[in-house]
Amino acid sequence: MAFRLVTARIPHPARFARGRRWSSGARILKSEVPDIIFHFAVEDYLMNFAKITSPLLYLWRPQPVVTIGRHQNPWKECVLEQLQSDQVALVRRRSGGGAVFQDPGCSVFTFIFPSAAFDIDRNLETVLGGLRRLGVAAEKKGRNDLVYQGKKISGSAFKHAPDRQVSLHHGTILIDTDLTALQRYLTPDKRKLQAKGISSVGARVMNLREAFPSLTHQDLCDALTEEFRDREGASGPVEEISEQSELAQAKAFQDLMAELGDKSWRFGKTPEFSHQFETRIDGVGVFDVHLKVVHGVIEDATIFSDALFPDVISAAMTSLCGVEYGRDGIGAALKGLGPQFTEEGPKKTLEAMTDWMISNVGD
Structure with missing residues (x-):
């Protein structure tokens, strides 16, 4: 050239x-x-x-x-x-x-x-x-x-x-x-x-x-x-x-x-996990979730992921800390992040992760 x-x-x-x-x-x-x-x-x-x-x-x-x-x-x-x-x-x-x-x-x-x-x-x-x-x-x-x-x-x-x-x-x-x-x-x-x-x-x-x-x-x-x-x-x-x-x-x-x-x-930090679950969601990414639960409350949440919108993952980890363990608590915390992520990519990532986590947590 x-x-x-x-x-x-x-x-x-x-x-x-x-x-x-x-x-x-x-x-x-x-x-x-x-x-x-x-x-x-x-x-x-x-x-x-x-x-x-x-x-x-x-x-x-x-x-x-x-x-x-x-x-x-x-x-x-x-x-x-x-x-x-x-x-x-x-x-x-x-x-x-x-x-x-x-x-x-x-x-x-x-x-x-x-x-x-x-x-x-x-x-x-x-x-x-x-x-x-x-x-x-x-x-x-x-x-x-x-x-x-x-x-x-x-x-x-x-x-x-x-x-x-x-x-x-x-x-x-x-x-x-x-x-x-x-x-x-x-x-x-x-x-x-x-x-x-x-x-x-x-x-x-x-x-x-x-x-x-x-x-x-x-x-x-x-x-x-x-x-x-x-x-x-x-x-x-x-x-x-x-x-x-x-x-x-x-x-x-x-x-x-x-x-x-x-x-x-x-x-990074590696907490003592008490609940670990993972999946791959087509078109979104791999999610590896570790929750440390103390007295029915999530004391620490770590989410490893290759999703392309890291701000969604960071916000999810923050919102889960201090929440009562179970579908209601986790669902309310993650769905509450909706107003922060209105663009198509981040919104899809949050919604897919929320639905999957709720379905994998038993009350």
Whole structure:
């Protein structure tokens, strides 16, 4: 491709407040830092400390790492002993979704938009358009996957900051990742495999290099950059972010790095469960519920899930604490969350989870 990448230093977040009009304010960032915690900190910093008034695209890739969704159980999702033996990091995202292995052969895109303009399909169309520029006729399938010739090449996860009216969508694109690592490090839920009629994780994914041997991470970045420019009007240079960037030197950024790398965040708490039940709900996700009940009252509620709307899961766990154990108490607590989640995706997740939990709790 003839596109030439131009780099520049990202300004201090205060300067985002003086951003240009939408037609010229869309921005593209890129980084070659290998540490995925750095990239998650960039995402959090932009969402929480920058004034996002226009679309933003961030392109990056990590060193070998397994990332899990905000509410997933690492002991259930991963082969921790193998991760430790191979010195592969385990990192928990703030977004939802399932466990994923990533390495330099796995390119990542991050969209950050003002929530009023956030549209998952719009983002995925940008990715599909970029792939078409490379001759890859991919298509959307299922919840938010992209496939090529029937095999998955991309998955996505999301998070929102309602108080700041900013939303994020990040996803992977498999170019030349180690697909055998999926089987070494992850322990996929058997119900997912049975529901999709497959025998292993590796059987349903593919690297684009299998069909496009010369494709590189830089090729993909160039194509996504061009597509994003055309769709969102990004006219400025691609801004390179490194550990020496002004953004990365900010105390708030360093605090985010420390928090995301802390063991208590990565592994969470494990209460003494007194009632555990789990299921997979088609089109919604896997739910693994643990309730600690003391004197007929739920003292602690932990819900592990790969559902794409983590705010629903967080609200459910909070609402269940202090509630009388039983269908009436649990039903009232979860149904009371209805006014908070009126959009189709979160609403469907809450309703499906509520109906299932009520049906699995005996009075």
